[in-house]
Amino acid sequence: MSTGSPDSLLPDGETLEELSNSPRATFDVEKIRAEFPVLDQRVNGHPLIYLDNAATTQKPRSVIEAIGSYYSNNNANVHRGVHELSQRATVDFEQSREKVRNLIGASSIEEIIFVRGATEGINLVAQTFGRTRVRAGDEILITTMEHHSNIVPWQMLCEQVGAKLKVVPINDRGEISLDEYESLLGEKTRLVAAAHLSNALGTINPVHEMVRLAHEKDIPVLLDSAQGTSHLEVDVKDIDCDFLVLSGHKMYGPTGIGALYGKKEHLSAMPPYQGGGDMILSVTFEKTTYNELPHKFEAGTPNIAGAIGLGAAIDFLESCGVKALMEHEHEVLVYGEEALRNLPEVRLIGEAKEKSSVLSFVVAGVHPHDLGTILDHQGIAIRTGHHCAQPTMERFQVPATARASIACFNTKQDIDALIRGIKSAIEVFT
Amino acid sequence: MTDLRDFYQEIILDHYRKPRNFSPLESATCQARGHNPLCGDRVEVYLHIDTGVVREISFQGAGCAISTASASLMTEAVKGMTLVEACALFDSFHDMMTGTGEASDPIDLGKLEALSGVRQIPIRVKCATLAWHTLKAALEESNNNTAASISTE
Numbered sequence: 001m002s003t004g005s006p007d008s009l010l011p012d013g014e015t016l017e018e019l020s021n022s023p024r025a026t027f028d029v030e031k032i033r034a035e036f037p038v039l040d041q042r043v044n045g046h047p048l049i050y051l052d053n054a055a056t057t058q059k060p061r062s063v064i065e066a067i068g069s070y071y072s073n074n075n076a077n078v079h080r081g082v083h084e085l086s087q088r089a090t091v092d093f094e095q096s097r098e099k100v101r102n103l104i105g106a107s108s109i110e111e112i113i114f115v116r117g118a119t120e121g122i123n124l125v126a127q128t129f130g131r132t133r134v135r136a137g138d139e140i141l142i143t144t145m146e147h148h149s150n151i152v153p154w155q156m157l158c159e160q161v162g163a164k165l166k167v168v169p170i171n172d173r174g175e176i177s178l179d180e181y182e183s184l185l186g187e188k189t190r191l192v193a194a195a196h197l198s199n200a201l202g203t204i205n206p207v208h209e210m211v212r213l214a215h216e217k218d219i220p221v222l223l224d225s226a227q228g229t230s231h232l233e234v235d236v237k238d239i240d241c242d243f244l245v246l247s248g249h250k251m252y253g254p255t256g257i258g259a260l261y262g263k264k265e266h267l268s269a270m271p272p273y274q275g276g277g278d279m280i281l282s283v284t285f286e287k288t289t290y291n292e293l294p295h296k297f298e299a300g301t302p303n304i305a306g307a308i309g310l311g312a313a314i315d316f317l318e319s320c321g322v323k324a325l326m327e328h329e330h331e332v333l334v335y336g337e338e339a340l341r342n343l344p345e346v347r348l349i350g351e352a353k354e355k356s357s358v359l360s361f362v363v364a365g366v367h368p369h370d371l372g373t374i375l376d377h378q379g380i381a382i383r384t385g386h387h388c389a390q391p392t393m394e395r396f397q398v399p400a401t402a403r404a405s406i407a408c409f410n411t412k413q414d415i416d417a418l419i420r421g422i423k424s425a426i427e428v429f430t
Numbered sequence: 431m432t433d434l435r436d437f438y439q440e441i442i443l444d445h446y447r448k449p450r451n452f453s454p455l456e457s458a459t460c461q462a463r464g465h466n467p468l469c470g471d472r473v474e475v476y477l478h479i480d481t482g483v484v485r486e487i488s489f490q491g492a493g494c495a496i497s498t499a500s501a502s503l504m505t506e507a508v509k510g511m512t513l514v515e516a517c518a519l520f521d522s523f524h525d526m527m528t529g530t531g532e533a534s535d536p537i538d539l540g541k542l543e544a545l546s547g548v549r550q551i552p553i554r555v556k557c558a559t560l561a562w563h564t565l566k567a568a569l570e571e572s573n574n575n576t577a578a579s580i581s582t583e
C-alpha cells in the first residue's frame with residue numbers, strides 16, 4: 001500500500017490496489033496498465049506479458065487517440081494551407097516540436113528536427129555534419145555497445161571520406177572506462193557518437209563526463225538516446241551534448257517518428273540533408289534559398305500524425321512523472337536481476353553499476369531462440385537474438401542473448417512469470 | 431501455436447542433447463558453412479562422397495534445439511544416399527517446412543517428420559533449414575569444387 005506523491009498519477013491519499021510491497025512506491029502501476037489497451041489480451045491462452053519494450057514500447061490509449069483524432073478531425077498538410085484544417089494540423093504538429101524541446105530541455109524549437117527515428121537522425125548528422133567536417137585520416141569514436149544504427153552510418157561516412165572508426169572497449173560488466181575513453185580522444189577525433197542507454201546491455205553511459213572530456217579537446221558528441229528518453233531524465237543543456245537522437249516508438253509513441261536535437265551553431269552551419277518542399281524559402285532554376293531552422297532539415301511532407309502521436313506520448317510520460325517511472329522500473333529491474341542471479345543456469349550479460357530497464361541473459365543448455373519460443377507459448381514476449389548489436393555479442397562471446405526489457409507498465413509479477421517460464425524451459429531441455 | 435510438446439518432441443530434444451555425427455570429418459571431400467545471423471546459429475557440414483554416394487556425413491556448430499536436431503537427423507538420413515537421393519530428400523524436407531508442394535517426387539521423411547511442427551512458427555523455419563541449405567551448398571561444392579558458404583536470413 002502506498003499513497004500518491006507529487007510525481008505520481010495518484011491524487012494524494014488515494015489507496016492503491018495491492019501493487020508493491022515497497023513503502024516507497026509512488027506509482028500506481030495498475031492505473032498505468034489500464035492505459036495500454038494492448039495489454040488486455042491473452043496470447044497462446046495466457047495473459048500477455050510484454051517484456052520487449054527495448055524493441056518497441058506499447059502505446060497508451062492517449063497516443064492512439066491523438067493519432068485517430070488528427071485523421072478524423074484535422075487531417076491536412078502543414079505549413080502551407082491558409083484553410084482552417086491546415087492551420088490546426090500545423091499548430092498541433094508544431095506543438096509536438098515544443099513538447100520534444102521541453103522534454104529534453106533544449107533552448108529553442110529551432111534545435112528540434114523531426115526525423116523518422118533514431119536511425120535517420122544519426123544518418124542525417126553523418127551525412128551533413130560528418131560530410132563537411134570529417135576528412136581523410138580523421139577519426140570518429142564510438143563504443144563497443146552501440147546499436148548497428150550508431151555504427152553503420154559512421155562506417156559509411158568513413159568509407160566515403162577515408163576516415164577511421166575507433167571503438168571504446170567495455171569491461172565484463174558492460175561499462176566503458178573513462179580513462180580508456182579519454183585516451184582514445186585524439187588529435188584526429190572529429191566526433192564522438194555513443195549510446196546514452198544501451199539496448200543490448202542496459203548500461204547507462206557516463207554521458208556528462210564523456211561530453212566534458214570530449215569538449216576539453218573541442219570534440220563534439222552525439223548521443224544515441226533511442227532508449228534514453230523513456231527511461232531517464234534527459235536534459236541536453238545539462239549534459240551539454242552537441243547532438244542527441246530520440247525515437248518515438250521507444251517512448252510510447254508511434255513508429256516512423258523521432259527527433260534530432262542539435263545545437264543551433266552546428267545546425268546552422270550544416271548543409272541540408274535532403275532536398276524538396278518545406279526545406280526551401282525560394283526556388284528558381286538558378287538558385288534555391290534554404291528555409292530557416294528547423295525546416296531546413298525537413299524536406300517533404302513530414303509524418304504529421306506521427307509527430308502528433310509523439311506529442312501525446314510525451315504528455316503521457318510527463319503525466320507519469322519521469323522520475324516516478326524511473327524508480328518503478330528500477331525496482332522491477334533489481335527484482336529481476338536478483339531473481340535471475342538465483343538461477344544457477346543463468347548468466348546475466350550486462351551488469352553495469354549504472355543500469356536501466358534491460359535484462360539480457362543466457363541460459364546454460366537452452367538456446368535463446370528456444371527460450372523465446374517456450375516463453376511465447378506462455379504469453380511472454382521477450383526478444384532473442386543479437387539485438388542489432390553484433391559487436392556487443394562478440395565482446396561477450398555469445399551468439400545471441402535473451403532480453404527482457406522493462407517499461408512503466410511492467411510489474412514484479414511479470415518478472416515472476418518470466419522466471420517460471422525460464423525454469424520450465426530449463427526443465428524441457430536439461 | 432500447437433502444443434509445445436508437439437514442437438519439442440522427445441526425438442528433437444534427444445538429438446539436441448546428443449547430436450549424432452557431431453564432429454569434423456577428416457576424410458571430407460567437400461564441406462560448407464552455414465550461418466543464420468538472426469540467431470547466431472552456425473553450422474559446418476562435411477561430406478565424404480565416393481562414386482556418387484554419401485559415404486560419410488558429419489556436422490559441427492552451435493545452434494538452437496531446432497537447428498541442432500535438424501542437422502543431426504539430417505546426417506542420419508543422408509548417410510548412404512546417392513547424390514540424387516540426397517537432393518530429393520532436401521526437396522521433400524524443404525517442402526515440409528515451407529508447404530510449397532514443389533518436390534517433384536516426395537519421399538518418406540521418416541524421423542524427420544518430427545520437425546513438421548516448426549512450420550507453424552515461420553521465424554523458426556530458418557533454424558530447421560539451415561543445415562539443409564548448408565548440405566545443399568556442400569553438394570554443389572562437390573560438383574564444382576569451390577568452397578561454399580551460405581546464409582539464411
Ligand SMILES: Cc1ncc(COP(=O)(O)O)c(C=O)c1O
Binds near residue numbers: 118224226
Ligand atoms: C540504442 C538504439 N539506437 C538506435 C535504435 C534505432 O532506433 P529507430 O528504430 O528509431 O531507428 C535503437 C532501436 O532498436 C536502439 O535501441
